[in-house]
Amino acid sequence: MRVAKMHALGNSYIYVEEHEIAAIRHRLPELARTVSDVRKGIGSDGLIVIGSSTVADVRMQIFNADGSEAENCGNGLRCVAKYAYEQGLVSKQEFHVETKGGVFHAKIWPDERGTVPKVTVNMGPMRLGPQQVPYSGPAVVDNEVAVQVGEDNLSGTLVSVGNPHFVAFVEDAVTSNVAAIGPIIERHPWFPERINVEFVTPRSRQELDFRVWERGSGITFACGTGACASVAAGVSKGLLDNQVRVHLLGGDLDVAVKDGQIFMTGEAVHVFSGVYAWDDEGKREQGSRQ
Numbered sequence: 001m002r003v004a005k006m007h008a009l010g011n012s013y014i015y016v017e018e019h020e021i022a023a024i025r026h027r028l029p030e031l032a033r034t035v036s037d038v039r040k041g042i043g044s045d046g047l048i049v050i051g052s053s054t055v056a057d058v059r060m061q062i063f064n065a066d067g068s069e070a071e072n073c074g075n076g077l078r079c080v081a082k083y084a085y086e087q088g089l090v091s092k093q094e095f096h097v098e099t100k101g102g103v104f105h106a107k108i109w110p111d112e113r114g115t116v117p118k119v120t121v122n123m124g125p126m127r128l129g130p131q132q133v134p135y136s137g138p139a140v141v142d143n144e145v146a147v148q149v150g151e152d153n154l155s156g157t158l159v160s161v162g163n164p165h166f167v168a169f170v171e172d173a174v175t176s177n178v179a180a181i182g183p184i185i186e187r188h189p190w191f192p193e194r195i196n197v198e199f200v201t202p203r204s205r206q207e208l209d210f211r212v213w214e215r216g217s218g219i220t221f222a223c224g225t226g227a228c229a230s231v232a233a234g235v236s237k238g239l240l241d242n243q244v245r246v247h248l249l250g251g252d253l254d255v256a257v258k259d260g261q262i263f264m265t266g267e268a269v270h271v272f273s274g275v276y277a278w279d280d281e282g283k284r285e286q287g288s289r290q
């Protein structure tokens with residue numbers, strides 16, 4: 001099947017058009033695990049299928065590296081917008097992308113060669129609180145929930161950007177033990193559909209240090225929806241201004257809140273296009289990330 005690998009700030013996915021996978025639609029979780037495997041597949045944080053939409057200009061379906069399907073992906077939205085324009089699936093510079101978590105408006109910024117290094121996406125309204133994400137814990141005050149992690153509690157703001165986020169304001173996001181704490185919160189029984197976990201520390205009112213444990217993919221270099229969720233949480237707490245540069249492991253993302261809507265602007269990068277040899281016997285069940 002013809003595939004492209006793309007990344008945004010090091011958050012990489014394998015992109016495939018829906019006609020390439022028509023015969024194996026029911027096996028997309030398995031395909032996601034397989035292509036994501038760095039040793040036996042291509043190596044990525046998951047799989048994104050690009051297809052036609054009846055309600056938008058293009059549609060994307062995202063699977064994490066463990067094969068679970070997510071509602072949304074900010075870095076994926078920017079890469080899909082770049083792909084759709086460069087491959088001629090759309091000819092406009094502003095268009096809509098359908099995801100399981102909603103329809104989003106994208107604006108591409110093509111260069112003089114007609115390639116698209118940068119994309120802005122309207123990620124929708126700030127949606128905070130336990131009614132916005134699958135949550136089955138005790139009553140919540142100020143959209144914050146305190147989850148027990150070992151001997152301590154970690155407080156996080158619950159935010160939806162189509163997909164669910166737990167945003168924890170910590171002493172130092174950069175040195176946080178993301179690998180140890182992330183999976184405990186991701187799989188905590190209060191979050192029946194699991195949750196993405198962000199560790200954030202404001203450097204100032206306009207700059208935010210950010211690390212993430214992604215549901216279904218673990219530590220990644222960047223999470224677009226996570227960055228948007230974190231800025232929404234920081235703005236609602238009065239800690240951040242409406243225009244914030246988020247410093248992620250893989251680079252910077254600009255997030256702005258205007259008229260209650262969250263706008264994300266950042267890079268989208270094509271790594272390669274090629275033919276992936278999907279072989280039933282040889283590649284089944286080889287994905288290993290859980």
Ligand SMILES: N[C@@H](CCC[C@H](N)C(=O)O)C(=O)O
Nearest residue numbers: 070073074075163223224225
């Ligand atoms: N990396 C993404 C988010 C991908 C989905 C997420 N792991 C989930 O399960 O909700 C982004 O850039 O937003």
